[in-house]
Amino acid sequence: MSWTRAGNEASSNKTDWQEEEERLEPGSCQPLAIVQVPTIAELLRLPSGSRKDGAVVRVGGYRKDGDGGGKWVRYDAGSGRPDNGGTVHNPHAGEEPGRWETIHEGVADFRWFGLFGADADADDALEALMGDPAIYRIEAHSDLNFSRRHIFARSRIELDFLGHTVTTEGIELNEPDNPFGAVICFRGTATGETQTVILRDGLAELTDVLETADSAAFAVGDWWIVQAAPHPEGAAQRELDYLLQVTETIDERHVRFNYKLGWPLEAGRRIVYRKINPVVQSRVRNMRFVGVPVAPLTPSLTKPFPTWDQLGSSPVAYEFAVECDVSDIRAVGAFWPVIMRRYCTSFVTERCELINPVQRDWGGTGYLTQQIHVLYGHVRDCNTSNARHLNDFTCAAYCMVENCHGDGDDYGPFVTHGQFEHDLTYTGNSGLLSFANSGTTWGDSAKRITVRKHVASRIVAHKKISDLTLEDCYAYRKEGLGDSGTIWANADGLQMRGCTAESSVTLSQSSARSGRTNLIDGCSFDATHGGELARASRPDGGAIGFLPVSGDVTIANSSFTNVGKLIVGSIGRLTLLHTRFTGVSGGEGVLQVACHQLVVRGGGFADCGFALIGAWTGGEPGSAQVTEAGQSGQSVTIDGGAEFSGTNGAMAFMSSIGETNSVTWSLGSMTSSAAAPGMAHFAIEGGKHRYQAVGSRFKGGAFDTRPDAFAASSYMLHTACVEEGVDRSRLPAESGTVRHREGNLLLP
The missing domain is CATH 2.160.20 (Pectate Lyase C-like)
Structure with a gap:
């Protein structure tokens, strides 16, 4: 066995601990000696005399000295925590107290668990690191494989894969029709506290003060999902359905939230409030993701076997989340959206990519990012190739998409579902656009969408889109794509400036909400x-x-x-x-x-x-x-x-x-x-x-x-x-x- 006291060679038959105990006077406040061992295996073979409460050991590596799995550990004589192979090590044959626990300042490493590649699954290590509240950053210094789908309610943590590849060979079955069955899903929790109010008075557009049944339940800083009852014409026709934060109590029935309504709500409408403890500032960075193969759909677009849609994999999902950013994820072969979000507020998705997903005809598959009921989002510097959608907004408001580009774009890189989206801005992007075009279930409606400096094979915006602004947009002909080179727009406050359509522009009118004139200025159309x-x-x-x-x-x-x-x-x-x-x-x-x-x-x-x-x-x-x-x-x-x-x-x-x-x-x-x-x-x-x-x-x-x-x-x-x-x-x-x-x- 090879181990030394730090700074001294072993020079006698006495152990380092015996020499140190003889040198120190009784009652001395001098620190215990620090022992150094080359591997985890050597750590676990230290003699019992070395396991003093508070003893510190430097481990040089996981399997061999200098392999990157090195760390400092401290012995906690009273700890009974389960051995997880990375941050907690049990040197005993049984479950008696006493553990070597990793010393850190909040930054963790998968190599602590002996993970130096994708040959062993990293699921247990991920669970252990996410379960340590003292860890705020997790780093991967090698490729990793995950075979389970994880859900975390953890806030204020960052996972940085440092550009390494994540694979999902042998991953467990997903639940049916579940885009949140990602490798890593952050999900806030509902408190169970709810409140319902029937509006006595209507709520004006752009108000930030909402009526409640009893404002005493709403503390400043609390988060609530605020959801209006749907219109009878469609099960999801809701103008209001977001995760909002309380900023002020106005009176016993009125509360100010951090959001200005995009649509008016008339008296008699029902609003339901559900209190949420969201995930906050949990972020994922720098991952290359490779999904698992999935058999193609049948020609009739039906599943070839019952569990077909449960096989595929995707990297990241968020639900009930605030300030949770994602950057530099490069994915191939994904099934569900690479970044899936629902009820998220204030986030950035940047420098992400999806190339050749395994499926894009089945509803919800083949997206780079899908965002449902989201506020204050910023998607930038992303790209897709042969995907379904680069960016999908459903019931989104005050969001921006910039410098994003989709090729092989017949499926439409940039879309909204028409669930009363409003105040969205697109700048400097390329790829087919289709707004509010998913059917009456959602409402076919959007308002105040602005698109600047966009290149697309088609621009489809003929549903109930009020106050649409198109500036410097170019619709080009694409061989094999029907209606390419066209702009279809709803003439309800439409403003077009400096646009070009190589085939045609077609105006229709599905709504009459705007007070703005319909103006086309400085444009060129074939x-x-x-x-x-x-x-x-x-x-x-x-x-x-x-x-x-x-x-x-x-x-x-x-x-x-x-x-x-x-x-x-x-x-x-x-x-x-x-x-x-x-x-x-x-x-x-x-x-x-x-x-x-x-x-x-x-x-x-x-x-x-x-x-x-x-x-x-x-x-x-x-x-x-x-x-x-x-x-x-x-x-x-x-x-x-x-x-x-x-x-x-x-x-x-x-x-x-x-x-x-x-x-x-x-x-x-x-x-x-x-x-x-x-x-x-x-x-x-x-x-x-x-x-x-x-x-x-x-x-x-x-x-x-x-x-x-x-x-x-x-x-x-x-x-x-x-x-x-x-x-x-x-x-x-x-x-x-x-x-x-x-x-x-x-x-x-």
């Missing part, structure tokens, strides 16, 4: 033939979630290219400011317009034009509708130097089609130049029309009106215009209500 700039109602109800736009829309300083046939199937008032439409050479080149009012100021149409097809009325375009002017049908106003040029397949820049369509025309400062003799500056047929053109310029081409276009209750005033070589042969005969020759400058 126009897919047969696409819809604004959705129209259809006999079959149209595509789910695509409803006609009843509000007004302004498009400014923008361009639409490759216009073949583009449908504007609804919109109350469409205002085009300095916006240009360019048709496909030799194509149809027409906007089919069903909005009630069309206003064109500046900009114009090259090799294309518009056809008024009847105002949208909630049914098919073409039926009568009362306008603000008290007249039926549509109105069009063109001025501000707008320009029409070239030709198109419809052979008209401006036209009204349909025997019953009635239009009020107001043409002012505009120029129309036809590139073909038969090209009509305006073509007016049927209905009752009120036409006024003052100060316009027309060159080449022709005017085309049908004899019945200006019957009773109609009029035509065409004056102070300049015409160069225009064919006027198809204008109606002048009468008391039709005047189109006098006052004009007619040039050959």
Whole structure:
């Protein structure tokens, strides 16, 4: 046996302890000698005389001196703690008192347990270290394997795997349909204390003072899950469902929390409070994770065998947690989300990655991070490849996602479920976006989502999303992905600035909550033939979630290219400011317009034009509708130097089609130049029309009106215009209500 007293060689047959006892005087306060041994095995073979209460030994390594498992230990003669092989060692053959216990300052090491690789499971060591309240940091200095799924209620601890790989070979079965069955799950505990209140008065949006049944139960600093009763339309349609902290007692029935409501709650709604002791500041860092293989789903997307969804593995999950950050987890082959969160507040997820999960078609699988009922989260510098979702928010508020990137993105790296998410910001990311698009169960609703400097194959935001802001977003075409290069947006306070869609932009309206105007400014769109700039109602109800736009829309300083046939199937008032439409050479080149009012100021149409097809009325375009002017049908106003040029397949820049369509025309400062003799500056047929053109310029081409276009209750005033070589042969005969020759400058 080889062991020495620190600093001295063994020089006699007496033990170190005997020499030390002889040297010290009785009652001396001098410290006991420190013994050094090379391994844990040598520690356990120390003679009984060495096991004095408080004795300290330096262990050089776990299996051999210097292998990294070295530590200081102290003998506690009264300890009966179980031997765990790392922080507690029992030198006795039985369970008599006396243990060697590891001395530390709060930083622990898996090598203390003889773990130098993934050849032995690290589960017992993890449980032992997490169970020591004096430990605040656990380090892994080698790869590790875990075969169990762990749940901890531990706060203020950090697990740093220092870039080493975690595997899960032989891991136990998960519970069915359980994304929280991670290797490491931190979960706060419910106290069992609850309170329910029926709101006497409604709660205003952005208030932070909530009504309770008795505020005496709410102490400042306490945490509560605050949950509103669902709407009858969906089992999860709750505007309020978060983990909140009490910050002030206002009166006997009112408490201030650390959250401003994103949605109003009306009187009579029920709110349930559940008190929680959350996990606080428990963090996981620097892990490379490798999941276990899972058989593919059957072609019908059913489980191939009953326990199929219980086999896969994932690294980290949190529930009822505060300030619990995760960083630098790089995962391959995971099943459930790499980082799963529910009822979490104030957290950061950064520099994490998921590549090629083993499953992404089964609901909830293949995510980098899923976050349900979360507040004040920040996800940054993360990426995925061939995954389902990079970032999923369900009932999230005041969160930010930045500099995150997903490739192989057909499944949508960035999504929200539509459970009344609000005040979310996305900056500098890339990957398909889909907001509030998971069905009525959750509510199809979101509010105040802002996306800046984003590149995506698609941007899908056509459900009940109010006050959506898109800035510098680029939707590109991707071969093999249907509807790629498109932006679908709900026209309810929509603001788009500097955006590009290589295929098309489509507006619909599923909600009317916003007081903000719908504005598209400085954007560029390619126009897919047969696409819809604004959705129209259809006999079959149209595509789910695509409803006609009843509000007004302004498009400014923008361009639409490759216009073949583009449908504007609804919109109350469409205002085009300095916006240009360019048709496909030799194509149809027409906007089919069903909005009630069309206003064109500046900009114009090259090799294309518009056809008024009847105002949208909630049914098919073409039926009568009362306008603000008290007249039926549509109105069009063109001025501000707008320009029409070239030709198109419809052979008209401006036209009204349909025997019953009635239009009020107001043409002012505009120029129309036809590139073909038969090209009509305006073509007016049927209905009752009120036409006024003052100060316009027309060159080449022709005017085309049908004899019945200006019957009773109609009029035509065409004056102070300049015409160069225009064919006027198809204008109606002048009468008391039709005047189109006098006052004009007619040039050959």
